[in-house]
Amino acid sequence: MPLNILDYDPYLEPFKDDLSLRLFEFARTKKRLLGVDGSLVDFANGYKYFGFQQESKHWTFREWAPNAKKAWLVGDFNNWENNYELKQAYGGTWEISVPGLLPVGSKVKIKLLLPTGEVVYRVPSYIMYALPNENHGLDGVITQPKYEWKNKSPKLSEAPLIYEAHIGISTEEYKINSYKEFTRDVLPRIKKDGYNTIQLMAIMEHPLYASFGYQVSNFFAISSRFGQPEDLMELIDKAHGLGLQVLLDVVHSHAVKNIEDGLNYFDGTENQYFHEGERGNHPAWKTKLFNYGKDEVLHFLLSNLKFWLDIYHFDGFRFDGVTSMLYHDHGLGTAFTDYSKYFSLNTDVEAVTYLMLANELTHLFNPSATTIAEDMSAMPGMALPISAGGIGFDYRLSMGIPDFWIKQLKEKTDNSLDLLSLWWELTTRRPGEKNIGYSESHDQALVGDKTLMMWLANEEIYWNMDINSQSLIIDRAIALHKLIRLITFSLAGEGYLNFMGNEFGHPEWLDFPREENHDDFQHARRQWSLADNENLRFKYLLAFDQAMLNLEHDFKFLESTDPVQQLWIKDSDKLLAYKKGQLVFVFNFHPSYEQKLQLQFSKKPELIFDSDDQKFGGFGPRSSFGWSKGTLNLILEPRTAMVFKIK
Numbered sequence: 001m002p003l004n005i006l007d008y009d010p011y012l013e014p015f016k017d018d019l020s021l022r023l024f025e026f027a028r029t030k031k032r033l034l035g036v037d038g039s040l041v042d043f044a045n046g047y048k049y050f051g052f053q054q055e056s057k058h059w060t061f062r063e064w065a066p067n068a069k070k071a072w073l074v075g076d077f078n079n080w081e082n083n084y085e086l087k088q089a090y091g092g093t094w095e096i097s098v099p100g101l102l103p104v105g106s107k108v109k110i111k112l113l114l115p116t117g118e119v120v121y122r123v124p125s126y127i128m129y130a131l132p133n134e135n136h137g138l139d140g141v142i143t144q145p146k147y148e149w150k151n152k153s154p155k156l157s158e159a160p161l162i163y164e165a166h167i168g169i170s171t172e173e174y175k176i177n178s179y180k181e182f183t184r185d186v187l188p189r190i191k192k193d194g195y196n197t198i199q200l201m202a203i204m205e206h207p208l209y210a211s212f213g214y215q216v217s218n219f220f221a222i223s224s225r226f227g228q229p230e231d232l233m234e235l236i237d238k239a240h241g242l243g244l245q246v247l248l249d250v251v252h253s254h255a256v257k258n259i260e261d262g263l264n265y266f267d268g269t270e271n272q273y274f275h276e277g278e279r280g281n282h283p284a285w286k287t288k289l290f291n292y293g294k295d296e297v298l299h300f301l302l303s304n305l306k307f308w309l310d311i312y313h314f315d316g317f318r319f320d321g322v323t324s325m326l327y328h329d330h331g332l333g334t335a336f337t338d339y340s341k342y343f344s345l346n347t348d349v350e351a352v353t354y355l356m357l358a359n360e361l362t363h364l365f366n367p368s369a370t371t372i373a374e375d376m377s378a379m380p381g382m383a384l385p386i387s388a389g390g391i392g393f394d395y396r397l398s399m400g401i402p403d404f405w406i407k408q409l410k411e412k413t414d415n416s417l418d419l420l421s422l423w424w425e426l427t428t429r430r431p432g433e434k435n436i437g438y439s440e441s442h443d444q445a446l447v448g449d450k451t452l453m454m455w456l457a458n459e460e461i462y463w464n465m466d467i468n469s470q471s472l473i474i475d476r477a478i479a480l481h482k483l484i485r486l487i488t489f490s491l492a493g494e495g496y497l498n499f500m501g502n503e504f505g506h507p508e509w510l511d512f513p514r515e516e517n518h519d520d521f522q523h524a525r526r527q528w529s530l531a532d533n534e535n536l537r538f539k540y541l542l543a544f545d546q547a548m549l550n551l552e553h554d555f556k557f558l559e560s561t562d563p564v565q566q567l568w569i570k571d572s573d574k575l576l577a578y579k580k581g582q583l584v585f586v587f588n589f590h591p592s593y594e595q596k597l598q599l600q601f602s603k604k605p606e607l608i609f610d611s612d613d614q615k616f617g618g619f620g621p622r623s624s625f626g627w628s629k630g631t632l633n634l635i636l637e638p639r640t641a642m643v644f645k646i647k
Contacts, residue, residue, distance in 0.1 A: 051126030066092025253321030359392030437492025540617030557581030
């Protein structure tokens with residue numbers, strides 16, 4: 001297979017052997033798993049074999065526990081007794097076949113006798129639903145969801161505009177929200193705002209709510225705290241009916257350490273799913289790390305991906321924690337300053353192979369699916385096709401940009417904004433790879449940090465966000481919030497992401513109810529009423545966000561094949577202009593002075609967007625422009641931006 005990645009980036013030539021190894025290991029692993037004629041889509045059918053399966057006249061249950069000496073299926077359907085003993089089958093699998101119908105709704109566990117004589121109880125690994133029990137653990141629940149799908153997944157004709165959402169915190173009430181309430185109350189907001197894709201967090205079952213869904217225990221189970229499987233199916237179906245695609249924030253980078261609830265020591269051995277010893281423990285996250293070189297683990301994880309695509313009709317995945325997967329040191333403390341850092345003994349080739357398999361499977365099962373990598377290291381080829389020598393993701397997240405903005409707001413003055421550094425940060429990509437740009441995600445909102453609007457406004461956000469108040473701090477905050485989002489939206493990627501509520505400058509931070517805050521829900525909710533209140537300035541930021549997204553709806557410039565063209569940049573004036581697609585963007589980041597600029601065009605441009613418009617909380621239109629003999633003469637007020645259409 002040719003290494004076309006070298007055509008994208010000739011600087012990778014010294015690492016040709018490493019890139020060839022990437023393709024060799026991928027091909028070798030596929031052949032080992034599939035044989036000569038096997039299909040990856042057929043291979044990833046674990047969820048159709050393991051767990052509970054209803055046949056025509058009987059039901060079966062199967063579990064993989066190779067270290068066990070005996071196994072029983074116990075639950076409230078048989079009074080937790082030992083009368084459902086499983087038989088040992090091939091490859092460490094245990095199974096039982098029972099006449100009749102599945103005891104749907106019964107709480108269940110698998111009981112295992114270990115070689116040591118110890119008896120342990122485990123939640124079945126392929127369980128689709130689990131509920132908390134009185135021992136602060138989880139019990140599996142037999143479920144057979146039935147839902148009549150009404151809508152097909154929409155096909156996007158524009159760049160992905162992603163609304164990152166968490167079901168539990170999506171209510172203004174002091175409680176955990178539900179799938180049904182999200183469907184009723186939040187889906188219409190997302191559609192009205194102009195987003196075309198939803199990225200759902202914390203769906204895979206996780207015992208600790210405060211983990212934000214990133215310490216998964218049951219990979220095939222939805223989070224029961226939000227509702228029933230049919231409720232999630234209805235949410236996705238109705239999103240599809242609104243023209244919204246739905247991505248799952250999938251966590252295959254690690255798993256929770258919990259033993260009775262999850263996979264850790266499932267059959268009494270440390271190495272059933274995870275690496276042995278220290279390699280199996282994440283030093284920072286205190287979680288377990290999968291052994292991606294083990295065929296049974298590949299089967300489990302790939303089956304998990306197909307399950308979410310097949311059973312719940314998700315339209316793709318955002319893969320969490322990819323950097324942690326790629327390197328033996330998980331990227332902790334490593335500065336990726338040159339290409340040699342990506343191709344070394346520190347690179348986990350088995351994890352790279354798994355990610356390639358995951359991408360191929362996802363796109364084979366659904367050619368329209370979208371995959372996004374959360375990789376802070378900027379591994380070359382992450383978002384290039386496997387056929388070119390890449391890892392196969394459609395997009396990578398532009399993860400350095402939120403850090404740039406937070407650092408600017410925390411440590412520097414407005415006058416010290418370096419436009420050249422900003423331009424480099426926003427426009428530098430791995431050659432040929434597409435990015436999802438964002439100015440802030442859930443990461444920046446977590447307790448210990450603050451959203452952009454809170455960094456800009458701080459305590460003034462509590463007292464001076466009404467439309468009649470006068471506050472220079474709030475004026476600055478609103479103006480910069482708009483500029484930061486517009487320049488990031490238009491430059492940082494071929495798609496865009498926003499975390500729920502940030503579109504209107506949601507105040508404060510995120511903190512889940514936990515023992516340390518006395519189970520307080522104050523910061524684990526979204527205050528939608530702030531944006532709906534006609535007397536508060538949050539409405540201006542929401543209107544700005546909606547109008548900003550309409551630029552992509554109307555002109556489809558984010559994925560334009562025309563490269564972005566810098567028209568003007570002068571750091572001392574804090575003045576920047578560039579052309580992307582049919583649109584010209586002009587920014588004045590100066591905090592105090594209006595700036596003049598002349599740009600040459602063959603035809604008179606049309607002003608279509610002004611950040612200083614009063615409907616966006618501005619004071620204008622104050623900026624002005626004129627046209628004379630091919631010259632656009634501009635006067636921009638401080639902290640304003642204008643967008644022109646080139647006819």
